[in-house]
Amino acid sequence: MSLPDFIFWCLALLTAGSAIATAVSTQIVRSAVWLMFTLAGVAGLYFLLGFEFLGATQLLIYVGGILILVIFAVMLTAQGSFSQMPASRGHWLVVIVIGGGLLAVITSTLLSTSWEGFSASPLTKQTDTSNSDGLALTFLGSSQGEAAHPLPAVPGQIKHIVHSLFVFEIISVHLLVVLIGAAYLARARRARREAA
Amino acid sequence: MPAGVLLIWGALVPAVVLASFVAVSALFFIWLERKVSARIHDRLGPTRVGKFGWLQTIADGIKLISKEDFIPPQADHLLFRFGPYLAFLGAFLPFMILPFGAGVAALETSLSAFLMLAVMSLEVFGVILAGYASGNKWSLFGGIRESAQMVSYEVPRTLCVVMVLMAAGTMNLADIARQQSGFFWNWLIFRDPFLFIGFWVFFTCGVAGCKRAPFDLAEAESELVAGYHTEYSGLRWSFFFMAEYGSMFVISGLACVLFLGGWQTGFLPSDPTYWLGHIAGNFVNVIAFILKCWTLVFVMMWVRWTLPRLRIDQVMATCLKYLVPICCVCLIGTALWTLAWNTLLPGWFTWRANPGLPALVQQESK
Numbered sequence: 001m002s003l004p005d006f007i008f009w010c011l012a013l014l015t016a017g018s019a020i021a022t023a024v025s026t027q028i029v030r031s032a033v034w035l036m037f038t039l040a041g042v043a044g045l046y047f048l049l050g051f052e053f054l055g056a057t058q059l060l061i062y063v064g065g066i067l068i069l070v071i072f073a074v075m076l077t078a079q080g081s082f083s084q085m086p087a088s089r090g091h092w093l094v095v096i097v098i099g100g101g102l103l104a105v106i107t108s109t110l111l112s113t114s115w116e117g118f119s120a121s122p123l124t125k126q127t128d129t130s131n132s133d134g135l136a137l138t139f140l141g142s143s144q145g146e147a148a149h150p151l152p153a154v155p156g157q158i159k160h161i162v163h164s165l166f167v168f169e170i171i172s173v174h175l176l177v178v179l180i181g182a183a184y185l186a187r188a189r190r191a192r193r194e195a196a
Numbered sequence: 197m198p199a200g201v202l203l204i205w206g207a208l209v210p211a212v213v214l215a216s217f218v219a220v221s222a223l224f225f226i227w228l229e230r231k232v233s234a235r236i237h238d239r240l241g242p243t244r245v246g247k248f249g250w251l252q253t254i255a256d257g258i259k260l261i262s263k264e265d266f267i268p269p270q271a272d273h274l275l276f277r278f279g280p281y282l283a284f285l286g287a288f289l290p291f292m293i294l295p296f297g298a299g300v301a302a303l304e305t306s307l308s309a310f311l312m313l314a315v316m317s318l319e320v321f322g323v324i325l326a327g328y329a330s331g332n333k334w335s336l337f338g339g340i341r342e343s344a345q346m347v348s349y350e351v352p353r354t355l356c357v358v359m360v361l362m363a364a365g366t367m368n369l370a371d372i373a374r375q376q377s378g379f380f381w382n383w384l385i386f387r388d389p390f391l392f393i394g395f396w397v398f399f400t401c402g403v404a405g406c407k408r409a410p411f412d413l414a415e416a417e418s419e420l421v422a423g424y425h426t427e428y429s430g431l432r433w434s435f436f437f438m439a440e441y442g443s444m445f446v447i448s449g450l451a452c453v454l455f456l457g458g459w460q461t462g463f464l465p466s467d468p469t470y471w472l473g474h475i476a477g478n479f480v481n482v483i484a485f486i487l488k489c490w491t492l493v494f495v496m497m498w499v500r501w502t503l504p505r506l507r508i509d510q511v512m513a514t515c516l517k518y519l520v521p522i523c524c525v526c527l528i529g530t531a532l533w534t535l536a537w538n539t540l541l542p543g544w545f546t547w548r549a550n551p552g553l554p555a556l557v558q559q560e561s562k
Contacts, residue, residue, distance in 0.1 A: 003200040029328060033275060036321070052305050060314035063321060070324065 007048055015041030023095075026086045032070045036063060061171055065178045210302035214291045222441040223253045229497050236501040263430035270331035271427060279326030280428065280435035286319025287442035294449045295370040297459045297481035298469045308369040309361055312450060313354060316405070319443055320346040323407070326436070327424035338423025341413045341508060345404060348515045353401035355523035356394045359530045360384055360454040363391060369450075373458025380462035385455040390529035395455040397519050397526070399492070402447035404511070406440060409500040413508055448492035452485060459485040 018037035025031045039062040046055035087095075227242070227250055234241030242249025267276055293308045293315070295301040305311060320342060327339020363384060364372045376383050385395045404411040415423035425436045452458055459481035460467065469477030506514065 003203055027272070030272070030275065033278065033325065052307050052311065056307060056311040056314040060310075060317060063314075063317055070321075070328075 004048065008045070011041050011044040011048065015045070029070060032066055036066045039063075039066065057171065061175065065175055210292070214302060215288065218288055218291060218438060218442045218445075221445055222438040223257065225441040225444065225493060226253045226256075226437070228494070232494065232497045233501045236498070257434070260430055260434045265430050265432065268331060268427050272329040272331065275325050275329035276427075277432075279322050279329060280432045280439075281322070282325060283319050283322025283439040284435045284442070286315065286317070286322060287439035287446065289315040289318065290446040290450070291442070293369065294446060295373055295453060295458060296449075296485050297478035298374065298467055299370070299474070300459075300478050300482060301370060304368075304370055306366075306368045309357060309367045309372070309454075312369065313357060316443075316446070317346075317350065319439060322439070323424050323436075326428065330424070330427040332427050334420040334422075335424050335426050338413075338415060338420050338426075342407060342424060344508075345407075345411065345413060345511055345515075348512060349401045349404040349519075352397055352515060352519040352523045353405065355520070355527055356398035356401065357450075357454065359391060359394045359523075359527050362527075363387060363530055363534055369453050369458075373453050373460065374467070376457040377460050377467045378465055380457065383455065383457040383460075383462065388530060388533040390526040390533060391455065393522060394526050394530070395451065397523055398455065399451055399495075400519065401515075402451060403496055403499060404515070406444045406447060406496070408440075408444070408496055410503040410506050411511055412500075412505060413511060444493050444496055445489055448489040448496070449485070451492055452488045456488060 015038050018034045018041060022031050022034040022038060025034060039058060043055045043058035043062070046052075046058060230249070230252070231241045242252035245251040245255050267273055290312055292302040293305075293312050295304070295308075301308070303311075323342045324339040327335045327337075327342065330336070360372065361367055364375055366372060366375075372384070380386070384391050386392065407413075407415065413423075415425070420426070425433055428436065456462075459478075461480065461484040467477065468480045471477070472480065
């Protein structure tokens with residue numbers, strides 16, 4: 001096993017283990033902390049692949065986002081010192097259906113993609129982000145930016161996949177979810193207090 | 197040696213050197229803080245243990261190691277353990293990116309300024325976690341205050357960094373420092389009046405980010421016992437202190453790189469690596485950099501022992517009502533200034549950034 005493989009397995013174990021802990025933990029703050037470790041592990045994988053900007057953004061946005069999540073979780077949901085919030089059977093059912101579906105989609109994509117022509121060692125792949133122009137062009141999905149560091153396109157699919165822009169869209173959607181969740185938690189609590 | 201072993205050595209050596217540097221500088225800063233505070237109070241400070249009391253911190257360190265490692269029964273054990281490590285990690289990781297000299301950085305990337313901002317936000321997480329997991333309301337207050345303060349002060353701090361990135365045109369901290377070589381009037385702080393204001397705003401936000409007085413509401417001894425670290429003792433407690441002194445050095449180092457010429461001495465016409473060679477030149481550079489950082493850390497101590505603590509609403513008002521608008525004005529000002537000079541005198545900044553040795557610099561950047 002080469003060194004990049006070893007690092008990959010360490011990071012993958014960290015990510016997957018923390019992800020399971022996030023789902024299993026009944027304490028909301030503990031879940032959030034495990035979620036942070038999961039996201040940090042993913043950021044580590046980005047660094048390993050040479051996508052430094054993406055890794056740094058992952059750290060900056062997710063740690064900031066998770067931080068706000070934790071603050072809201074502590075301030076607005078805790079009834080006692082360390083409140084337990086076990087998931088109900090209905091929650092588990094919904095989560096298993098959604099998670100299983102996502103897993104099926106990802107697995108089928110993995111199996112149907114031919115992996116020939118991909119670099120064997122992740123460490124050899126380097127992104128050229130030496131100037132901010134190339135970086136900016138890549139975000140906007142410009143072919144000029146992609147030419148500076150071509151990303152592997154899935155064969156048989158559209159050639160110009162706007163990688164970075166798509167990832168950023170997902171990140172912004174995540175932040176929106178955090179914001180809505182926070183607002184929802186705050187509102188629910190206030191309504192209950194007025195009723196009582 | 198095979199490439200894998202070389203990689204492991206290349207990772208281990210900077211990590212060990214930097215970890216020892218953080219620990220030793222924390223020891224030194226604690227001693228310095230005692231001396232500085234004593235002098236400001238018209239006292240002598242530690243004098244008995246060693247010459248000038250410089251062994252006092254080591255004696256305290258031995259005491260801390262031999263103390264009982266106590267976790268209160270009402271605490272969340274797992275998160276209580278995570279707290280100090282996360283705080284220390286957040287203070288230690290930026291050292292990996294900080295350029296101490298020309299090419300003297302554990303990790304040189306073209307995005308180091310951005311990466312720096314990303315990892316610096318980790319420390320507050322440890323503090324909040326410690327405050328929450330202690331199962332103590334004073335700790336929780338400290339943690340929540342810290343989070344409110346940090347989330348607010350990150351805005352003007354980031355805007356100040358963006359100002360510099362815009363003026364320098366790069367996100368690489370080493371390149372930013374390289375642009376400021378030569379005499380001290382080449383430093384970015386003197387490039388335009390907006391960056392001059394930006395430095396003071398950045399330094400204020402840095403002091404707030406390190407939870408130092410007058411912004412030490414997370415610990416506030418007279419109100420919250422000791423704030424977020426009330427329940428910690430022994431080695432775990434000292435991790436928080438190493439994190440605090442480490443992040444003081446980091447924020448001073450970042451201020452140096454962004455505004456005060458990084459490792460440039462400021463009174464030599466060019467980078468000493470050009471005429472002393474890589475090793476001897478960087479010896480001068482690293483000493484200049486560390487001395488600059490120590491000066492800024494000294495200013496932080498001076499501020500701490502001179503100014504009274506702010507109230508939490510005053511802390512928030514300072515940030516949101518004053519620092520953020522100032523930053524926004526300066527951001528626009530820097531943009532216009534850079535644009536105006538580039539239009540009126542094309543190439544002025546590139547010439548001024550490397551007076552004397554343009555050919556060499558261009559060669560190196562290729």
